[in-house]
Each structure stands twice: as C-alpha cells, then as structure tokens.
Amino acid sequence: MWQLYQFPLCPFSRKVRLLLGEKGEGYELVRESPWDQRDEFLDMNPAGQTPVLVDKVGGLVLIDSAAICDYLEETIERATMLPGTAAHRAEIRRLAVWFDHKFHDEVVRPLMYERMEKRLVHRLSPDAKALREAMRLANSHLDYVDWLLDHRRWMAGPLFSLADLAAAAHISVADYLGGIDWRGHDRTRHWYAGMKSRPSFRPLLSERMEVVGPPDHYDKVDF
C-alpha cells in the first residue's frame, strides 16, 4: 500500500492524489507539515518538501511530484494521463509545468503564504497588497486558460491528461484560499465543474485545513 506524505492544501500532493485516484490505485495519507522541518522527514527527502510517496514493502521512496507522476505512468498502464504522440506528451508536460511553476509561484504560493503559513507558523495577518497582486495574476492566468479551452476539449488537447490534473490541483488550492474570482471565466468554470465531479476529486474537496476555511462555493459542483 502506498503512503503519501502530504498536507491538505499542498497542490503538488493533490496532483499526485488525482493521478492515483484516476488509476484506481489505493493509498494512505500521512500528514506532513514541511514547515516543521522534522528530522525524520528531512532524512527521507533532503529537499524537505511534500509530496513524498513511499512503498514500505518495496522499500521505495519517491520524491518530487513530477518524478512521482512519471513513475506511476511508467509502472501502471491503465488510465494513462500522458496519451498521444511524443509531441502531444510534450504539450501535456509544458502545461503541467506551467501550473506547477508559473501559476504556483505567482498565485498559489503567495496565497498559501499570506492566508495559511503566516497564520499557522508566524501568527501574523495577511498582507492585503500581496493578496490583491496574487488575485490579479490569477485572473490574468485564467484568461490564458479560457483561451486554451476555447481551442481544445481538454487543457492540453483532445484528450484528458496530466495537464488537467495539474491545473485542477493548483486551481483548487487557489480557490480554497479565496484567490479566484470566477466571474468572466465561464470556459474554465465549465471545465472545472467537470473536474470537481470526478470520483478522483471528491475526497480532496471534503478535506479542510486547520486555521483557514474555504469559501461557500468551494466544494459545490454547481458554483
């Protein structure tokens, strides 16, 4: 049985959970707060980051969400999330990385820092200016996503893929943290309603992080 070291709002762990869910692979959650920098966790992952996926029986420790997803894709054939030709896969990976880096660094990370980490770790209040800037960037990035979805059925092309999982993972955390204004983003909202109704997504939507709650619409498929 897989064990996933994570915390409820870690977007990279959410991406891995969505992939495990789509593949119908069972796993157990282990709560890990990377900001605690536990020695045992640092021994396991010198980078000190979640997610880490462990197979105790096989003695396997997988680190980094992209490396974990590649491992799962290579070893579990069913429900491939990297479908198509090598060129299709390159487009899927480009967009997964775009969410993992660009959308994360400019939207999710500042929201997490201001609304979660500051309260939880530093006992400080969020900075209104930083929040406004993250929300402004979220809005402009969703314009790009609207444009993509105007031209294709799914995020990276005609087929459902890892790019949709990465997108849903990051957008869901930003949405939980109140960073998304859905007005004017009907294309993305429609796609996201479809993601929310997938069985792989349901368990994530019902979880809560201590100290910070989501807006009312967060777990509703109609929103």
Place this chain on the structure above:
Amino acid sequence: MWQLYQFPLCPFSRKVRLLLGEKGEGYELVRESPWDQRDEFLDMNPAGQTPVLVDKVGGLVLIDSAAICDYLEETIERATMLPGTAAHRAEIRRLAVWFDHKFHDEVVRPLMYERMEKRLVHRLSPDAKALREAMRLANSHLDYVDWLLDHRRWMAGPLFSLADLAAAAHISVADYLGGIDWRGHDRTRHWYAGMKSRPSFRPLLSERMEVVGPPDHYDKVDF
C-alpha cells in the same frame, strides 16, 4: 535541424545542449534574452522563458527544459540518459529536479541576478550580502553532492544520466559567475573534471556572456 532559443548562461538551456550533444544531435543556436520579453518570443512561449527548442520543418515548438528532455529521450533511442528501472529513473528525475529547483533557486538565480541581470538590464552593482548568501548555500549544497558521489559512481547511481547533465549545467553557470569555492569539495571536483572533458561540454565552456567574464579556472579541465 533543431533551433535552440537560449543565451550562454541559461542553465536550463545548457542541460538541453548537453543532452543534444550526448545524443549526437545537431542544433543551431538562436540568441534570446528572456528579460527583453520580445513579442515574437512571448507568442512562441507564453511563459517567456528560455529554452525553447524548435523544429521548423516539422512545425514543432518544445517548451520547458524537462519536457524537452523527455521528448528527446522518447524520440531518440541512442545514448539514453534515463537508464535502468522505473525506480532508477525516479532517482534520476529527483536529482535533476533538485538541481533545477533547489540549486537553481538558491544559488544560480541569485548569482545570475546579482552579477549578470543587474548589470545588463538595470545598470546596478551586485549586492555583497546576497552574493555571500548564494555562495554559502552553494557550499552546503556541494557538501550534499560530495556525499552522493561518495556513495555512487555518478550523480544518481551506477550509470551516467540526466542527473549528471542537470548538475553540470547548473554548477557550470554558478562557477562561471564566481559562486563556487572548490576547496574541500574534491569528490565533486573530480566528477566535474570528468564532465568538463566530455565532447558535449567543450563548446559550452568556450562561450562568453557580455558584461561578465568567468574566473581563470572556469574552462580548464585541470582546476
């Protein structure tokens, strides 16, 4: 013929160039300075980052160094840089990501900003404190690399891999920018001397970036 949009000190472009070189694949360099945010470049890559690898004939545009490396691995069988089992590949990817994120964000990016971008774009002098901190982190990260190489022949295990290329790409840029003090890192220095003498590496070592030159030892295999 491939065209690679890059500039001489972009570590992600260096990683791709090393992979193309190891595979004996020809390519042409196109100089791109991402800080100029050229419209034509943003049309090609909305993330505005180098490297971008283009195949004009096939009309293929590949974005993000990890996606590019995966594409090249999937389509060119010779000289695989992801050798071994799925578990070996996961370890290779973990370390490639460790250099691309951790080592880059904490060492290469601040060195590039302080010593190159500030001079080139903002006409400012580097900040001594930021440089010292980057060099301190470089030193502690090289301790980890020494430890890895004490336990294995190459960066990620018994076989030469993408992890060695990623490591050499980032370390070479940090070294060009004077950020590496090699004293006390004999294990890594020995590995790096081997990397420097590879035919895939030689062309990179002879290139120079305007406004900032490397230290004397930079392109010497014996250093």
